[in-house]
Amino acid sequence: MPGKIEKDSVTGTETTGHEWDGIRELNTPLPKWWVYVWLASIVWGIGYMVAYPSVPYGSGYFHGLLGYSSRSHVAHEVAEVDAKRDIYMKKIAAEPFSAIEKDPRLMQVAEIAGASTFANNCQPCHGQGGEGRIGYPALAAGAWIWGGTLDAIQRTVTYGIRSGDPKARDSQMPPFGKSGMLKPEQIQQVASFVWSNFYGHPTKGEDIAPGAKIFAANCAVCHGPEGQGNPAFGAPRLASHVHLYGDFRAAIVRQVTDPRMGVMPNWNQRLDPATIKAVTIYVHDLGGGQ
Numbered sequence: 001m002p003g004k005i006e007k008d009s010v011t012g013t014e015t016t017g018h019e020w021d022g023i024r025e026l027n028t029p030l031p032k033w034w035v036y037v038w039l040a041s042i043v044w045g046i047g048y049m050v051a052y053p054s055v056p057y058g059s060g061y062f063h064g065l066l067g068y069s070s071r072s073h074v075a076h077e078v079a080e081v082d083a084k085r086d087i088y089m090k091k092i093a094a095e096p097f098s099a100i101e102k103d104p105r106l107m108q109v110a111e112i113a114g115a116s117t118f119a120n121n122c123q124p125c126h127g128q129g130g131e132g133r134i135g136y137p138a139l140a141a142g143a144w145i146w147g148g149t150l151d152a153i154q155r156t157v158t159y160g161i162r163s164g165d166p167k168a169r170d171s172q173m174p175p176f177g178k179s180g181m182l183k184p185e186q187i188q189q190v191a192s193f194v195w196s197n198f199y200g201h202p203t204k205g206e207d208i209a210p211g212a213k214i215f216a217a218n219c220a221v222c223h224g225p226e227g228q229g230n231p232a233f234g235a236p237r238l239a240s241h242v243h244l245y246g247d248f249r250a251a252i253v254r255q256v257t258d259p260r261m262g263v264m265p266n267w268n269q270r271l272d273p274a275t276i277k278a279v280t281i282y283v284h285d286l287g288g289g290q
């Protein structure tokens with residue numbers, strides 16, 4: 001029941017006139033600072049509604065005087081990142097590897113661009129982490145057929161191997177069996193020598209001396225007298241635990257009889273030079289780079 005509005009004798013503040021069981025309500029004014037903040041937020045709210053997309057109507061909405069949309073905002077940010085990336089990729093194309101390696105930003109961009117290029121183009125053959133599989137060499141193992149320096153990898157990726165590109169890396173192992181250069185018995189002997197001496201699987205009681213002689217006469221010219229390989233003509237290191245055609249004696253016999261020659265596409269038709277450099281840096285850093 002509304003009562004009389006009067007001054008409270010203790011605080012000197014007016015009452016609201018409301019009274020319950022003798023308790024009367026004071027009409028304490030809001031603090032000034034609070035009122036100003038409240039008014040300011042109303043003004044700001046109206047301004048915001050006018051400037052930015054706000055009130056919905058029918059099938060559309062009021063777009064705001066600034067023409068802002070979150071989509072155009074994202075597009076703008078993406079364009080900015082692309083422009084920055086372009087600048088870095090141009091630098092990567094222009095600078096020698098020695099300069100790129102000294103610039104952490106360029107290295108970062110190269111690693112990111114290289115990783116996605118590798119996943120899209122190289123992974124199907126060389127494996128997710130460059131671990132390779134039979135017929136497709138490991139790129140992370142440091143057992144390079146054609147060389148593992150940045151320049152060597154760049155050349156391999158650009159022109160390919162036996163790809164048909166005029167600058168492709170190329171070489172052929174002679175078909176010793178098919179051509180009759182070695183008799184089946186000699187092939188078994190040389191295979192035993194390679195399997196035992198280089199692949200590291202000695203067979204007890206087996207005489208590898210005849211195979212050693214055949215190797216020295218026919219194979220050492222490419223694979224080296226110690227089976228160390230020769231990147232100049234892509235002859236793999238045989239004295240190793242990483243083998244292109246697998247760690248099997250039968251693979252050695254097969255290769256000497258009727259050799260398989262791996263083909264790697266040339267990427268100069270499909271990737272621009274900067275991207276090839278980026279993927280080269282990525283491959284070099286997989287763990288086997290020289």
Ligand code: HEC
Binds near residue numbers: 137146153261263267
């Ligand atoms: C269609 C399968 C295939 C694809 C795709 C492929 N490669 Fe290869 N790559 C090969 C084969 C096969 C060889 C080995 C050729 C040989 O026997 O010498 C090879 C060899 C290489 C070598 C030389 C390795 C060494 O030991 O010297 C490098 C480096 C290489 N590839 C990088 C790449 C990169 C980078 C990509 C992606 C841009 C790629 N490859 C895509 C099949 C492929």
Ligand code: HEC
Binds near residue numbers: 174236244261
């Ligand atoms: C003209 C050079 C040349 C000569 C001579 C040669 N090779 Fe090869 N050899 C190669 C090349 C090149 C490859 C790589 C094939 C490929 O990349 O697909 C190879 C591959 C191999 C491999 C497979 C290695 C692996 O990692 O899986 C074996 C084993 C091998 N040779 C054994 C021999 C033996 C044994 C002889 C002698 C009877 C011989 N080679 C003579 C060039 C030669």
